[in-house]
Amino acid sequence: MTTHPSIASRLEKMETSSSQLSPDCCQTEDGLSLDCDAAVDPVLRREFLEELQKVRQIPICERQCLPRIFVNSGTLKLIGDLNTIISSLKDEPDMSEISYLVYSAASLVSKRRGLKTTKSTNSQTPTWRRRLDMEILTLRRAISLLLEVRKGSSGIRMLHELRRLRHRLGISCSESCEVSINRLKMELKSKVERTRRLEKNRKRLRQNGLFQRDAGRFYRDLDKQTIRVTSPPSESEIEQYWGGILETEVHHNESAFWLRRQTDDETHRKDEQQWLPISDNEVTSCLKRMGNWKSPGPDKVYGFWVKCITCLHTDLTRNYNLLVQNPDSVPDWLSQGITTLIPKNDKTDQAKNYRPITCLSVFYKTLTSVIRQRIAGHLDQRNLMAPEQKGCRQGSFGAKDQLLINKLLTEDCRTRHKSLSMVTEISQSSFERKDLERSTPTNVKSLDRIETRSPSNYCLCLSGDHTLNRI
Structure with a gap:
């Protein structure tokens, strides 16, 4: 917004x-x-x-x-x-x-x-809903008593309650029991339909306001995947798990052949970005x-x-x-x-099943946004990012077009009985695994964990390996 x-x-x-x-x-x-x-x-x-x-x-x-x-x-x-x-x-x-x-x-x-600063009252039932619920409850009570009278029941307390409801609902004593039941059923149906219509309008207004304030929360509410944290992990378990990921120093394989080849190629290029105020x-x-x-x-x-x-x-x-x-x-x-930990599945007793979201200062996000814009502009001008990279870059909507291409290729090969050779890259979040495995038709090699603090830098590190495997 x-x-x-x-x-x-x-x-x-x-x-x-x-x-x-x-x-x-x-x-x-x-x-x-x-x-x-x-x-x-x-x-x-x-x-x-x-x-x-x-x-x-x-x-x-x-x-x-x-x-x-x-x-x-x-x-x-x-x-x-x-x-x-x-x-x-x-x-x-x-x-x-x-x-x-x-x-x-x-x-x-x-x-x-x-x-x-007051607590939100959105969870409270509105007055009109409580009033309609009370009227619906009264109509159902009156219909139930009339049905008992039609069956031949004649208890004193029941007749006294029916007389009170007749006076409250404006039912004439000269009106037959069958006519009163049908009339009350029609009125009950009208009340129920009105409640549904008003509740639908209330939900629509609430969703419109939520979409304007927080679009991400709106889409999460549509999924209706609310996970209740019944047994959260202890503070020591959380610190031990996340400390092992974020604080442990990792030594990468600096003598890999593809890394040496990429370094030799980059030394002859003069694409270093000059910093300006x-x-x-x-x-x-x-x-x-x-x-x-x-x-x-x-x-x-x-x-x-x-x-x-x-x-x-x-x-x-x-x-x-x-x-x-x-x-x-x-x-x-x-x-x-x-930092807030959001559960990813029902196993809330394990620290690895949480996804961290950190709310940073606006001043910090503004500075990082300026730097990110400069990096993105430099990568586009020098054509340093692999063209196959569709995610984590400006003007891209993720890998939807790649999925559509894969779908068209597989359907074409299946219908025309063609042979197809594919390269599949399996990657998971660095918070979940310490190794990033890449499978190729000839070999399987493991890359050390790369901290994805900057998605652009992460994709840029893998861009050199993409150029080696490009057909």
């Missing part, structure tokens, strides 16, 4: 109009030099500085998660004023200070709009492609707020260039994440 073009244009108009006003210089209590714009509410400026002081006292990884907001004209006006206030600060903020400023602005907007356009382009309300990292900053606080984009680019030049200056919170 990306920011609507009208929202970005309206924010730019607000910033342009505010920058044309004459500033009046003043100084805050904490010594920050500030340009006091007459168009900005002084109460808002004071509230923002107070909120900024509170946020600075809280560790970045211990913040509270902020609620999502509904964007309207009032919200855009408030964000535009905060952009003016933040841009008037004369200091050049570092990466941690940018996180403080963005979170303070988001927290202040949430408070101004009267939003609080990151530009503002690259950062802005990556932010536009980022989701607004995806799960945040430990800093609890959503992508929506980084997009809207446009006055910090230049400072963000400057800090990215500094971090690339001096990797030792990267703050600890920037590379940290919140």
Whole structure:
């Protein structure tokens, strides 16, 4: 979910109009030099500085998660004023200070709009459903009593209950039992159909909203493969299993013939990518492609707020260039994440049957997105990626076309009784197996485990071996 073009244009108009006003210089209590714009509410400026002081006292990884907001004209006006206030600060903020400023602005907007972090009530039964269920239960009770009366039952308690239901449902005493039963059955059928229709509309609205917020979760809900964790593994088992995969050093076979051949071929090529400073356009382009309300990292900053606080984009680019030049200056919170283990099957007592998903900071994902875009552009320009590689590259929808080609080939050979020689590559996730086996018609060789931290780098490492086996 990306920011609507009208929202970005309206924010730019607000910033342009505010920058044309004459500033009046003043100084805050904490010594920050500030340009006091007459168009900005002084109460808002004071509230923002107070909120900024509170946020600075809280560790970045211990913040509270902020609620999502509904964007309207009032919200855009408030964000535009905060952009003016933040841009008037004369200091050049570092990466941690940018996180403080963005979170303070988001927290202040949430408070101004009267939003609080509350538990979701989507699981509760709506009022109309409870009312219809009660009416359906009453009709079924009345039909059951009328059927007993028609059979000849004449208990005192039953007749008293039937008289009460007749009065409640408006059934005349002069009406025959058969006519009352048929009328109540028709009314019951109408109530049930109405309940189904309303429930279908409610499900449709819920799915539409879920698709706009989180398309991945929408598709997972369609599969209806909910796995309940009844006996989770202990913390020591999880650390032992994942520590053996992510922390154990692996020594690869550096004397393989195909690796030496590929190295000799690459030494004569001058395709080394030259690193250039990151530009503002690259950062802005990556932010536009980022989701607004995806799960945040430990800093609890959503992508929506980084997009809207446009006055910090230049400072963000400057800090990215500094971090690339001096990797030792990267703050600890920037590379940290919140990891959630999702079960893959019903055997939830084993640590290997979980799939890890890590929520990283928006600032970290933006930097890696810029680097990924540069790598992808360099690979396409130099034609370094094997053309047979369909996954993990831009403009590709996976290996669907390869599967269709295989299907056409096999069907053609079966119908025309042709002989077919095929090469099958069997690969599994590096989290599940320590070896990647590749089967060929002549031999079977095993490659050491390759960490797939970057899918592009992983495919690029295998690209040289693909060129050797290309027919």
